[in-house]
């Protein structure tokens with residue numbers, strides 16, 4: 001994958017269904033034999049011209065025209081429909097797909113109500129800076145064409161307002177020609193850094209009306225030109241001079257693409273500068289965590305991140321998600337100089353504060369870090385020293401953990417998977433950096449972005465779709481709350497034969513909020529022992545494996561003791577290797593790690 005956004009290639013021929021990992025499924029009869037005749041045929045054709053491979057959707061009458069065009073005009077290929085049981089899953093799947101590929105696929109949601117269901121997933125994708133082309137519908141906008149009642153409740157003025165504050169752009173085109181342009185523009189904007197979701201709302205009447213004119217042929221590439229996001233050469237030279245003259249550099253390796261070349265460039269830069277590198281579990285893997293220069297993640301108890309940052313005289317942030325927050329928490333030397341490389345300011349708006357606090361910066365490179373880093377390597381000069389060998393895992397890290405916690409899950413997964421190429425598509429809230437080694441940009445895809453619980457399962461399914469046939473095993477470790485809120489994404493994975501292992505860290509609780517209740521009780525001198533009330537999902541405990549089985553997955557558990565976990569995971573992995581989806585319900589003890597608890601209770605209030 002290239003580190004920059006390239007425009008989708010020009011569409012040349014009707015893609016063969018068999019070329020796609022899911023292409024043999026849901027083949028329509030006698031499809032693709034009609035000439036384009038309706039507004040929605042133009043929309044469908046444009047999706048194909050943009051080479052959008054999939055459209056995850058939950059159906060609805062507002063876009064019945066487009067639905068028909070994808071099935072009967074395009075033959076359900078490029079894009080192929082991925083049916084979802086909930087709109088939140090549809091958008092989360094597109095989000096997860098983008099986390100692997102760096103490119104937008106489409107999602108379609110019905111009128112105002114489908115968009116309302118989808119909105120949290122849109123917010124997650126927005127905060128995660130991941131591209132999604134979301135199609136919706138409304139109307140007929142022309143009131144005299146509406147059916148009584150239903151068309152009226154499902155028509156809203158300015159429907160895009162529901163998600164405008166956390167999408168990069170939205171539109172409601174009034175004709176097929178305008179819809180075509182809207183799709184070109186929207187896909188281009190979504191895929192251009194900083195990436196994000198866009199929303200295009202299609203009038204039902206426009207979709208269903210007969211075409212009155214034939215549109216000229218479309219060359220999508222000319223309307224989606226690559227956007228240069230490289231750093232200006234003079235600023236690269238300035239940054240290189242600051243870095244070279246520093247005594248100790250710290251690199252905060254933040255948001256990054258899944259490109260191996262960009263990964264290698266970060267390693268080369270760190271080695272050339274002998275810089276300590278800090279990573280972040282909020283975003284996908286950005287640096288090998290067994291590299292001698294890796295100082296750890298801020299939450300990691302064994303890490304040396306705080307002393308590393310405090311002793312640095314130059315801090316290089318490569319689009320760190322919360323630079324000001326990190327600096328405030330750690331308190332670097334007041335004389336330390338800060339270089340920020342980021343494009344994020346381009347999409348900050350007045351509604352969402354996900355831009356975080358304003359960081360002090362001595363040199364700002366408004367650039368894609370993946371493009372700036374290779375230039376910095378050139379300007380600094382390669383270290384000339386032999387590559388540093390990976391560090392062995394911290395002593396004792398492979399000892400079986402005590403109790404039955406999320407660490408037990410990490411330990412058992414390591415035992416079962418060994419050196420097998422694995423992608424952690426999702427992790428639960430309480431997870432320590434040192435439990436898993438990342439050696440490749442696809443080893444870990446980061447969090448849900450917006451802290452919207454319930455995003456995990458859908459994101460994992462979309463990621464697993466993109467990883468199908470890659471030789472990598474897709475593994476999602478989800479909290480029980482996260483799994484329960486997004487559980488219907490399992491069906492989509494099973495139905496479309498997307499291999500995926502779900503391991504549920506089932507503490508039978510929205511435990512994060514137990515910690516908050518504990519905090520309130522302590523602050524107010526009230527009984528801490530009541531913290532579980534309104535949080536625990538017990539009596540009855542929910543059978544999460546059965547919820548997987550009910551949707552066609554292989555279900556394992558409840559696993560109640562460490563001794564049974566490895567055997568269950570082995571069976572689950574075998575089910576995934578056979579092309580299936582497996583769900584392992586692991587009944588871990590309620591409780592968070594010491595670091596996680598400390599991170600959550602740090603504020604003084």
Ligand SMILES: Cc1ncc(C[n+]2csc(CCOP(=O)(O)OP(=O)(O)O)c2C)c(N)n1
Pocket residue numbers: 120428429430451452453454478479480481482483507509510511512513
């Ligand atoms: C949509 C949504 N609802 C509620 C919350 C508040 N919240 C944050 S973490 C959390 C608990 C999640 O439970 P689970 O996934 O089981 O993780 P655990 O805390 O138990 O490890 C909740 C309810 C949220 N972030 N998002």
Ligand SMILES: [Mg+2]
Pocket residue numbers: 479480481505506507508509510511
């Ligand atoms: Mg839980």
